[in-house]
Amino acid sequence: MPSPGVPVTSKILYGGDYNPEQWPRDVWEADYAAFGKAAIDTVTLGVFAWSYLQPDEETYDFDRLDAIVQRAVDGGKRVVLATATGAMPPWLAHRYPEVCRTDFEGRRHVYGQRHNHCPSSPAFRRLSAALAERIAERYAGTPGLVAWHVGNEYGGACYCDLCAAGFRDWLRARYGTLERLNDAWNATFWSHLFTDWEQVVPPNALSEHWRGPDHTAFQGITLDYLRFMSEAMLANYRDEKVAIRRHDPTTPVTTNFMGLFRPIDYHRWAADLDFASWDNYPPGPREHARMALAHDLMRGLKDGQPFWVMEQTPTITASRDVNPLKRPGVLRLWSWQAVAHGADAVLYFQMRQSKGACEKYHGAVLDHAGRTDTRAFREVAALGAELEALGDAVLGARTPARVALLFDWDSWWAAEITDGFNRHVKYPAVVLGYYRALWQAGAQVDVVPVTADLSRYDVVVAPALHVVKGDVAARLEDVVARGGSVLASFWSGRVDEDDNAFLADVPGPLAPLLGLRVEETDSAAPGVANPVTLRMPDAGGAGGSEQVDPDPVVSDAELVFEVVVPQGAEVVGTYGAEFYAGTPAVTRHRPHGGDGGEAWYVATGLDDTGLAWVVRHLLDRHGLVGPYAAYDDVELAVRERPGADGGVERTTFVLNHGLDAVDVPAHAAGVDLLTGRHVAAGEPLHLEPTDVVVLRED
Numbered sequence: 001m002p003s004p005g006v007p008v009t010s011k012i013l014y015g016g017d018y019n020p021e022q023w024p025r026d027v028w029e030a031d032y033a034a035f036g037k038a039a040i041d042t043v044t045l046g047v048f049a050w051s052y053l054q055p056d057e058e059t060y061d062f063d064r065l066d067a068i069v070q071r072a073v074d075g076g077k078r079v080v081l082a083t084a085t086g087a088m089p090p091w092l093a094h095r096y097p098e099v100c101r102t103d104f105e106g107r108r109h110v111y112g113q114r115h116n117h118c119p120s121s122p123a124f125r126r127l128s129a130a131l132a133e134r135i136a137e138r139y140a141g142t143p144g145l146v147a148w149h150v151g152n153e154y155g156g157a158c159y160c161d162l163c164a165a166g167f168r169d170w171l172r173a174r175y176g177t178l179e180r181l182n183d184a185w186n187a188t189f190w191s192h193l194f195t196d197w198e199q200v201v202p203p204n205a206l207s208e209h210w211r212g213p214d215h216t217a218f219q220g221i222t223l224d225y226l227r228f229m230s231e232a233m234l235a236n237y238r239d240e241k242v243a244i245r246r247h248d249p250t251t252p253v254t255t256n257f258m259g260l261f262r263p264i265d266y267h268r269w270a271a272d273l274d275f276a277s278w279d280n281y282p283p284g285p286r287e288h289a290r291m292a293l294a295h296d297l298m299r300g301l302k303d304g305q306p307f308w309v310m311e312q313t314p315t316i317t318a319s320r321d322v323n324p325l326k327r328p329g330v331l332r333l334w335s336w337q338a339v340a341h342g343a344d345a346v347l348y349f350q351m352r353q354s355k356g357a358c359e360k361y362h363g364a365v366l367d368h369a370g371r372t373d374t375r376a377f378r379e380v381a382a383l384g385a386e387l388e389a390l391g392d393a394v395l396g397a398r399t400p401a402r403v404a405l406l407f408d409w410d411s412w413w414a415a416e417i418t419d420g421f422n423r424h425v426k427y428p429a430v431v432l433g434y435y436r437a438l439w440q441a442g443a444q445v446d447v448v449p450v451t452a453d454l455s456r457y458d459v460v461v462a463p464a465l466h467v468v469k470g471d472v473a474a475r476l477e478d479v480v481a482r483g484g485s486v487l488a489s490f491w492s493g494r495v496d497e498d499d500n501a502f503l504a505d506v507p508g509p510l511a512p513l514l515g516l517r518v519e520e521t522d523s524a525a526p527g528v529a530n531p532v533t534l535r536m537p538d539a540g541g542a543g544g545s546e547q548v549d550p551d552p553v554v555s556d557a558e559l560v561f562e563v564v565v566p567q568g569a570e571v572v573g574t575y576g577a578e579f580y581a582g583t584p585a586v587t588r589h590r591p592h593g594g595d596g597g598e599a600w601y602v603a604t605g606l607d608d609t610g611l612a613w614v615v616r617h618l619l620d621r622h623g624l625v626g627p628y629a630a631y632d633d634v635e636l637a638v639r640e641r642p643g644a645d646g647g648v649e650r651t652t653f654v655l656n657h658g659l660d661a662v663d664v665p666a667h668a669a670g671v672d673l674l675t676g677r678h679v680a681a682g683e684p685l686h687l688e689p690t691d692v693v694v695l696r697e698d
């Protein structure tokens, strides 16, 4: 059956996690009165309801959830109904100790916390599916039911005997024979030839690891365990989805992801979700590019289909050492940023503050006193009114990206568990560096898996594509053959899907495209810079017609310094220090001469100045530098959908993330959907800090 896709609604949904089982009925009434004041139309119910829905294995008791759901229905709310398996009840662990995880150190845990079931536990699988089935049976067809929310924030890992057995089964299915397994793991190294599947054990502190999860003697084993764990949890999600589908064939099913989250390969999960949703809790107050990257990554999971923000806090989180407030206007700005990047729902954790336990001070729409005259509530209500006024204006609209950024969990895992380079380099930080440069230049970017169709993009950026698998090298070559641009960075093309080095020059299958070989890789501690001078190759020397860049730019490169030998590529940047001073740090290859496109390589950790310079040259070739590229903190994001007249209906979001007001000339004429004001092209747009303009272009 085809996926139902993202829920069909008449406006951007607004509301969030609501757990009224923590307080008496009269408080519910006050809550709903407040929801009305804030135009809150959606509640997510039952995420942590397991222990009251099923007090023991033989007993289900739906009275409380019935009342909670009924109150939402009576209030005319849309309901996102959870399968209640985000946290296990105590009896489950007591009766079946196997449901508790065995940690990386090999310690079997006892009951406590949440998100911590063993994914291989037969008891967990049976009882979670049974609960999901009961819930689906009972609540399918509930008026306003808009989505099913399976589990909660899957993640982590287990190393128990059941998982060990599951790992062996998974390996048998993947490799078929021990010969193939031993080859994949390069098992002749350190005398690891396995002669019986039973000899395989999970890689952890008791076996292959030292100094923690990233230090392993056998990357192949650890990489496979990461893949296995991600798939074992996917099987848990599937158990529940199958149970739901027995009673409800059409309501969209999802689970809440976490953006750039290492333990789960969201690309491998994506096909099983009807739509993507994620929880946006940025680690700091000035993370606008990182949030944009995460939104684009989540949108890329379902080929550009709109996604949901399932959770964000109205004010503070509670789990960090320091939990600063969102400043006035920031909640609104970040919510519009999500919509600008393709969100068709903006939901909170949580509607009312928990009464006790570790999240009792976590931010909420309503505080413990239930006040509606707080700054937080006023901001929530003002945003609710805006979203209501916007109606269906951007629902379903897509991002018209001409730039793709490749994101790859295998490369993330393989690079970060690798010895020999620089442990200070983190895959998401490398990706974010490139993304930020694209974002600041105003490019619309799809963040996609390496299997994505690249034929629709002018520019494809592949940061730290450590693992080169499938036909990605050929597809990148195609981009350049038809005139497009490819940008790759250090650490790319090192290993195959098994994490074994290519028996060839680095960057392996990418070498012909990039026109170079990497001979050595130097590393330095953070803060040790090597100045890289960037200058476009002389037009004459390059055989092209481009202008010579009159002013070279100097970028402080850090952490990784590959020593590059060009094999057809032109030199764009050179190192300024060390024994490789004067050798290439950035190159450009035009394998088809003037007829085709360009393949750039950045062999070192350029700083933001250097990355911006490189990225803008690439974007410029295709006219993709945005109109506000000169303004550091002004973001432009675009959504398009078919218009009534057969044309394209284009809505552009202009967001000021800066700390100062700014005046920019409007990039187009249109109506600001938030104010109704018509703006002429070129007319000054005044944006106070956190201001947003939603321009329906004429």
Ligand code: GAL
Pocket (backbone or CB within 6 Å): 152, 153, 279, 281, 311, 313, 317, 318, 349, 359, 362
């Ligand atoms: C999320 C989680 C919620 C709540 C929230 C607090 O990760 O799904 O249940 O704990 O964090 O920030």
